[in-house]
Amino acid sequence: MAQEHSFDVVCRLDKQEILNAVQQTLRETAQRYDFKNARYDLQFDAGKMSALLTADSEFHLKSLGDVLELRLAKRQIPLHALTRGNIEISSAGHARREYQFQTGIPEDKARDIVKLVKGSKRKVQAAVQGDQVRISGKVLDDLQEMQRLIRSADLKIHVQFVNYR
Numbered sequence: 001m002a003q004e005h006s007f008d009v010v011c012r013l014d015k016q017e018i019l020n021a022v023q024q025t026l027r028e029t030a031q032r033y034d035f036k037n038a039r040y041d042l043q044f045d046a047g048k049m050s051a052l053l054t055a056d057s058e059f060h061l062k063s064l065g066d067v068l069e070l071r072l073a074k075r076q077i078p079l080h081a082l083t084r085g086n087i088e089i090s091s092a093g094h095a096r097r098e099y100q101f102q103t104g105i106p107e108d109k110a111r112d113i114v115k116l117v118k119g120s121k122r123k124v125q126a127a128v129q130g131d132q133v134r135i136s137g138k139v140l141d142d143l144q145e146m147q148r149l150i151r152s153a154d155l156k157i158h159v160q161f162v163n164y165r
Contacts, residue, residue, distance in 0.1 A: 006136035081158035104131025
């Protein structure tokens with residue numbers, strides 16, 4: 001009898017690496033000439049997995065966001081796991097923007113992954129389990145094909161494959 005194999009499709013980001021990128025961003029902007037005499041702030045909320053960027057102008061806000069994204073990329077935090085909010089500008093000209101970090105697979109994207117797997121006509125099963133999707137089957141080649149299929153699909157989210165069994 002063939003053994004059942006499986007893996008999970010998840011999204012897990014390292015909070016410590018994000019925090020390190022935030023701290024590096026603040027250190028770098030403190031040294032930069034274009035931020036001299038500028039008022040700005042960057043706060044990371046590990047509970048909500050979000051960052052709030054504020055600055056005294058839209059130019060400084062965009063520059064702060066660029067530096068943050070560069071630091072995140074250097075620490076292997078995928079930028080497509082980042083949802084950028086709209087830039088809000090107050091009547092005084094101050095700007096703010098919220099960045100939301102993806103945690104888990106969103107419910108609608110999990111359904112898309114299940115639909116993609118079932119539409120592949122391979123002998124594999126997909127089941128949503130909370131904020132992850134478990135894919136199982138008897139043939140390892142089919143599971144590897146599912147990974148290629150999911151990676152090549154334009155889901156606009158970050159996915160990782162874990163818990164091979």
